[in-house]
Structure formats: structure tokens, C-alpha cells
Amino acid sequence: MMQVPVAKAEQATSAAVLRIAAVSKRFGSMTVLQDCSLSVAEGEIVTLLGPSGCGKTTLLRCIAGFWNPEEGAILIDGQDTVQTPVNRRPVGVVFQSYALFPHLTVAENIGYGLRMRGLPKTEIAARVAAALETVSLSGLGGRYPAQLSGGQQQRVAIARVLVLEPRVLLLDEPFNALDAKLRGAMQVDLRQLIKRLGMTAIFVTHDQEEALTMSDRIAVMRAGRIEQVAPPEEIFDRPATAYVADFIGSSNFWQAEAQAGRVILPDGQDLSTSLTGPVRVMSRPHNLSLQPGALGPWQGRLLFQRSVGALVEYHVTTDSGDMRVMAMRRPAARQPVEGDTVTLGVIDPGLCAVYEP
Amino acid sequence: MTASCTRLAARSPTPGLLEAVADKLLSGRGIWPAVPAIIALTVVAVIPFIILLSLGFSQIEMERGTIVSQSFTLDYLINALSDPLYWTTFQRSMTLALTTTVLCLVLGYPVAYLYLIGGRWTRRAILILTIAPLLTSGIVRTYAWLVILGGRGVVNTALMQMGLIDRPLRIVNTHVAVLIGMVQIHLPVMILPLIALMARQDRRLEEASYNLGASRLGTLWHVILPMSAPAIGTGTALVFTLSYTTFVVPQLLGGGNYLNAATMIYEQVVYSLEWSKGSVSALILMASCLVVLTLIAMATSRITRWTKGRDA
Ligand SMILES: Nc1ncnc2c1ncn2[C@@H]1O[C@H](COP(=O)(O)OP(=O)(O)O)[C@@H](O)[C@H]1O
Numbered sequence: 274m275m276q277v278p279v280a281k282a283e284q285a286t287s288a289a290v291l292r293i294a295a296v297s298k299r300f301g302s303m304t305v306l307q308d309c310s311l312s313v314a315e316g317e318i319v320t321l322l323g324p325s326g327c328g329k330t331t332l333l334r335c336i337a338g339f340w341n342p343e344e345g346a347i348l349i350d351g352q353d354t355v356q357t358p359v360n361r362r363p364v365g366v367v368f369q370s371y372a373l374f375p376h377l378t379v380a381e382n383i384g385y386g387l388r389m390r391g392l393p394k395t396e397i398a399a400r401v402a403a404a405l406e407t408v409s410l411s412g413l414g415g416r417y418p419a420q421l422s423g424g425q426q427q428r429v430a431i432a433r434v435l436v437l438e439p440r441v442l443l444l445d446e447p448f449n450a451l452d453a454k455l456r457g458a459m460q461v462d463l464r465q466l467i468k469r470l471g472m473t474a475i476f477v478t479h480d481q482e483e484a485l486t487m488s489d490r491i492a493v494m495r496a497g498r499i500e501q502v503a504p505p506e507e508i509f510d511r512p513a514t515a516y517v518a519d520f521i522g523s524s525n526f527w528q529a530e531a532q533a534g535r536v537i538l539p540d541g542q543d544l545s546t547s548l549t550g551p552v553r554v555m556s557r558p559h560n561l562s563l564q565p566g567a568l569g570p571w572q573g574r575l576l577f578q579r580s581v582g583a584l585v586e587y588h589v590t591t592d593s594g595d596m597r598v599m600a601m602r603r604p605a606a607r608q609p610v611e612g613d614t615v616t617l618g619v620i621d622p623g624l625c626a627v628y629e630p
Numbered sequence: 631m632t633a634s635c636t637r638l639a640a641r642s643p644t645p646g647l648l649e650a651v652a653d654k655l656l657s658g659r660g661i662w663p664a665v666p667a668i669i670a671l672t673v674v675a676v677i678p679f680i681i682l683l684s685l686g687f688s689q690i691e692m693e694r695g696t697i698v699s700q701s702f703t704l705d706y707l708i709n710a711l712s713d714p715l716y717w718t719t720f721q722r723s724m725t726l727a728l729t730t731t732v733l734c735l736v737l738g739y740p741v742a743y744l745y746l747i748g749g750r751w752t753r754r755a756i757l758i759l760t761i762a763p764l765l766t767s768g769i770v771r772t773y774a775w776l777v778i779l780g781g782r783g784v785v786n787t788a789l790m791q792m793g794l795i796d797r798p799l800r801i802v803n804t805h806v807a808v809l810i811g812m813v814q815i816h817l818p819v820m821i822l823p824l825i826a827l828m829a830r831q832d833r834r835l836e837e838a839s840y841n842l843g844a845s846r847l848g849t850l851w852h853v854i855l856p857m858s859a860p861a862i863g864t865g866t867a868l869v870f871t872l873s874y875t876t877f878v879v880p881q882l883l884g885g886g887n888y889l890n891a892a893t894m895i896y897e898q899v900v901y902s903l904e905w906s907k908g909s910v911s912a913l914i915l916m917a918s919c920l921v922v923l924t925l926i927a928m929a930t931s932r933i934t935r936w937t938k939g940r941d942a
């Protein structure tokens with residue numbers, strides 16, 4: 274699922290197909306995008322991830338040319354696109370609910386862009402047939418969009434832009450219109466399809482699971498800003514801000530004091546930091562350990578536990594706040610019960626993060 | 631049956647006739663909800679139509695105001711169809727109606743397009759300007775044209791003031807005046823179904839079209855126009871029916887000497903008191919109108935095949 278070379282991140286700037294440089298977009302007095310920068314390398318899938326209303330669609334619409342940003346530039350293959358109208362940008366958009374033409378058949382939908390380019394009928398037919406094959410819809414060319422399932426419609430929407438061989442593929446929450454059950458398998462399929470065709474893509478979602486499945490790199494957005502751009506593992510292991518840590522995966526936060534470049538953790542270990550004064554420390558639940566009984570400095574009371582497969586999730590209340598711990602199940606005799614005193618520890622202080630309060 | 635109806639019945643153990651009828655009408659099953667309309671139509675349309683038929687196809691002998699004998703005859707129909715005046719009159723009506731319909735479509739569609747691409751205020755303005763004329767009666771609006779186009783009307787006065795003409799142009803009582811009036815009166819009827827459809831149109835389809843490389847014109851031609859076919863069909867059928875059977879505009883702006891089907895029927899019935907002739911003319915008018923409507927419906931349904939078989 275996430276077998277992506279980390280080195281991709283560094284390549285991005287050198288051979289960037291798409292470069293978004295300090296883009297800001299306003300609607301009246303409301304700033305919807307602020308100083309967004311992002312480079313996408315050839316063949317890379319970058320996900321814009323953020324809660325609804327954070328400006329993902331707006332950024333996509335700026336790239337496609339439906340809107341122009343007030344500040345900054347959007348470059349495709351090094352060319353500024355500001356003067357390029359929508360219908361001349363080498364960008365293919367898969368819309369949020371596909372926007373298939375209901376009055377055209379599947380084949381006519383896929384052939385639409387080729388027809389607008391004035392290609393001969395025979396060539397259009399051949400390329401449409403090939404595109405149908407690519408998205409495994411051969412034989413359905415004569416149907417109307419309303420006669421297809423949601424998943425099939427999504428593939429038509431993708432085929433419709435793929436035939437035009439755009440430099441950048443933009444997908445706006447393409448799984449939103451689909452049943453939750455179908456999504457998992459379709460995400461993998463879609464990622465493999467894009468990779469097989471070597472397409473450069475920007476994928477938009479508010480769903481972190483989807484982002485982790487689909488992306489080479491994830492750009493986490495918050496209220497019009499890009500907070501962090503990194504491969505999924507790095508986003509998960511080293512979230513750049515408390516917001517990113519909170520948004521991706523579950524996390525424990527507690528207050529601490531940084532002195533002389535060090536933060537003392539509640540279990541007595543310490544961690545280096547560039548901050549001084551009051552800070553917030555974050556640890557993922559599986560980076561904490563739990564022992565029954567009063568064995569060390571970081572003690573708490575077990576509030577609740579539940580099994581998640583081979584793991585157990587513990588909720589513990591401590592002086593530093595409520596903590597969540599994910600650990601392997603122990604032999605029944607050594608398993609604490611709710612209300613017991615337990616001792617927590619940090620497994621690897623290096624995987625904790627320190628943020629401004 | 632819905633829960634609320636069951637509760638209603640439970641409250642009054644012996645449901646009255648009114649309730650029983652209401653229950654049937656609101657059941658939403660079969661034709662019951664349409665019953666009031668069917669009754670009304672029977673009274674105001676079907677019965678008069680039968681009377682019309684019987685007048686047009688029967689030979690009635692009267693003596694001192696009472697019918698003495700009545701027999702079936704095709705004489706009136708045959709006389710009508712062999713009278714060249716009928717043919718030229720119906721042809722004039724047909725030409726006028728088709729020209730009006732085409733002009734209304736040609737003038738109305740750009741307004742609907744403007745409505746589609748316009749912002750909130752443009753949309754409101756178009757809606758108000760379209761509906762406002764409908765709030766005054768057609769007769770009043772036709773009289774207004776008399777004032778505008780008449781010998782001492784606004785148009786002639788302006789042209790003479792500018793020195794472009796020496797004496798008033800004769801506009802009223804001509805084909806042109808009738809056509810101008812017809813188009814103005816019927817334009818809202820064409821525009822309304824179009825903008826009703828435009829208001830529901832998914833704007834993202836246009837964006838998809840641009841994104842796929844289409845120009846504005848290409849998008850209009852390949853996406854917006856075909857998708858508005860159902861409304862074009864509705865508007866065309868309405869304007870055609872109204873303008874083919876209209877009486878007021880040709881009568882007033884044609885100055886009493888513009889003979890179309892409706893004015894001819896009026897004269898036959900009101901002036902010459904030839905009710906049978908008038909009935910046959912009315913039936914020919916109706917039948918020929920239905921033929922054109924059928925053609926419009928067939929063309930529309932061909933173009934809008936995609937709306938059928940949605941759930942196939
Ligand atoms: N056309 C517009 N005019 C004014 N505000 C808009 C417009 N489109 C989007 N916005 C605002 O911009 C913000 C970001 O919207 P959007 O990009 O659609 O978010 P997302 O796709 O991340 O859910 C929202 O607060 C939204 O209300």
C-alpha cells in the first residue's frame with residue numbers, strides 16, 4: 274500500500290510537471306487560499322488532504338483555470354498558465370460527481386474532447402475503444418451515463434480525460450459518490466491505473482485512509498494553507514505541526530516545559546528540541562507502553578480498554594492528561610482491569626514530537 | 631394507505647361520504663387524484679367539443695325555432711376543403727404561427743442563455759422582465775402596439791422628427807405589424823420553459839466541456855443546446871398552439887382585414903351566423919394544430935432519447 278520511495282519528495286522540485294508558487298485566492302474579503310506552494314514531479318500522485326471547506330477544490334479550480342489566483346503563479350512544465358484559458362490547459366479534471374454529459378453515450382462522452390480537437394472520426398473511435406479497454410468498460414460504450422453504476426461512471430469520467438493525455442490529472446474527491454464498501458478496492462485500482470499510465474496527478478480528499486492509500490506524497494491543508502507536504506510515512510511519523518498530528522492518525526498531547534534544548538518526558542526520559550519555554554509534546558498511542566501496577570514515575574488509572582484484533586487500546590487518565598495506548602495483548606493473568614493503577618512509558622522518545630503550545 | 635389516513639379513520643368510526651371521497655382522491659393510486667381535473671375538462675372542453683362535432687357534421691332543419699330533423703352530413707367539410715379561401719386562410723395562419731414560433735425561439739434562446747450564464751441579479755432581472763408582460767392582458771399589450779406603430783405613433787413620429795420620412799409609414803394593418811405583435815405577446819411563453827430548465831442546469835457540465843477543450847460556442851452547441859431540447863419542445867409547442875389559434879393580435883393589428891383561421895371562424899359565427907361552417911373550420915384548425923404538435927413531440931422525443939431508459 275505505501276511502498277513509495279521517500280526520495281521522491283526531493284526529486285519533486287527538479288523535474289516538476291506542476292509548480293504552484295505562493296498562490297493566494299480571495300473571494301471578496303475572504304481569503305480562501307493563502308500562500309500555497311507545491312511542486313509535483315512527473316508521474317507522482319500528490320494528495321490534498323484537509324477538512325471540508327479548507328480550500329482543496331479552490332486550489333484545484335485554480336490549477337484547471339476556472340479561477341485565477343490573485344497572487345502567485347501556477348506553472349505547468351515551467352510555463353506560467355495565467356494567460357492560458359481553461360480549454361487550452363493540459364489539465365484533466367475528474368469532477369466531484371463526475372459531471373458526465375447525460376445526453377451523450379459513454380463512447381460519446383469519452384470522445385468529446387477528441388471531437389472538440391477536430392480529430393477524424395476513425396481515430397476518435399479507435400482511441401475511445403482503447404480508453405474503454407484501459408478502464409475495463411469495453412462493451413458499455415453505447416450506454417448512457419444514467420445506466421451505469423457509480424463506480425462505472427467514475428471510470429468513464431477518468432477515461433474521458435485520459436484519452437486527451439493531459440500533463441496533469443486532477444481528481445476532486447472521486448470516491449465521495451460511491452458506497453463506502455466499494456471504496457477500498459477502487460482506491461487501489463485507481464492508484465494502479467494512474468501509475469500504469471505514468472500520469473501526474475493531484476488527488477483531493479478529506480479522508481485520511483484514502484490519502485494514505487492513494488498518495489506518493491500528502492499535502493495537508495488547513496484553512497487555506499498547506500501545513501506539510503511529505504510522503505505518508507513521514508506525515509505519520511513526523512507531523513510538522515500539532516494540527517497535522519491531530520488530523521492524521523490518533524495522537525496523545527501533553528504540556529511540558531523545554532529547558533536548555535531538552536524536554537523531560539513524564540516517564541523520566543528526555544528529548545531534544547529547538548524550542549524553549551512551555552511546549553506541547555505528542556506521541557502516537559503505539560509509541561507508549563503500559564505496565565500493570567505502580568512501577569515508574571508516569572502512573573495513571575485505567576479507564577477503559579478494548580481489543581482491536583491482536584492489539585488492545587487502553588484509555589488511561591494521568592497527571593499529564595488522558596492518554597491512549599495501543600499495545601499487544603498480554604497473557605490473561607497479567608492483563609490489568611479497569612480501575613487498576615498502571616504505569617506508562619514512552620517506547621522511542623525520537624518518535625515524539627514537540628510543538629509550540 | 632398512509633398512517634395519517636388510518637388515524638383519521640380511527641377517530642371517526644363511521645367515515646362520512648366527504649371523507650371517503652377525500653380518501654380516494656388523496657390515495658395517489660390510479661387516476662383518482664386527477665378526477666377533479668377530469669370533471670372540469672369534461673364540462674368545459676369535452677362536452678363543447680361534442681357539440682362542435684355535432685354542429686359541423688349534421689344537417690339541421692328548423693321550423694320556427696325548433697329542430698324538426700337532424701341528419702349526418704359531410705357537406706360542410708367537403709365545401710370547406712374545396713374552398714380556396716380556406717386553404718389560403720389556413721396557410722396564412724400556419725405561416726404566421728411558424729414564423730412567430732421560429733422568431734420567438736431565435737429571440738428567446740439567447741435570453742435563456744444569458745440567464746444560464748448570468749449572476750443572481752441578471753437572473754432576477756430576466757425573470758422579472760419575462761413575467762411582467764404576462765401580468766397585463768394580451769389585448770392591452772396589443773393596443774399598446776397600436777399606439778407605438780400607428781400613423782401618429784411613437785415610431786412614425788420619431789422617424790419624421792429625424793427627417794427620415796415625409797409622411798407616416800403604414801405599419802399597422804400590415805403583416806409586419808401582426809408579426810411584431812405576435813412575437814412580443816408570445817415571447818415570454820417561449821422563454822419561461824427555457825429558463826425553468828436553465829435554472830436546473832448543472833453548471834459543472836459546462837466546466838467539464840471547457841476542461842475537455844471545447845470553446846464557448848462548442849459548449850453551447852454540444853452541451854447546452856441538446857440538453858435544453860425538452861424545454862425547446864415545450865416552448866415551441868406552446869407558442870405554436872397559441873399563435874396558430876390566436877384571434878386578438880391579427881384582429882387588432884391587422885385592422886380587421888387580416889384574415890387568419892381564428893378571425894375567419896369569428897366572422898363565420900358572429901357575422902354570418904353560419905355555425906356549421908364555423909364548427910367545421912374550428913375542427914380543421916384543431917386537427918391541423920394537432921398534426922404540427924405531433925411533429926414537434928416526435929422531433930423532441932428523438933432528440934431527448936437519453937432521458938428515457940434511465941433505469942434500464
Ligand atoms: N465561488 C465562491 N465564492 C465564494 N466563496 C467560495 C466560493 N467557492 C468556495 N468558496 C469558499 O471557499 C472555501 C473553500 O471552499 P472549497 O475549496 O470548496 O473547500 P473544500 O473543497 O476543501 O471543501 C469555503 O469556505 C467556501 O465557502
Ligand SMILES: [Mg+2]
Nearest residue numbers: 326329330445
Ligand atoms: Mg471540495
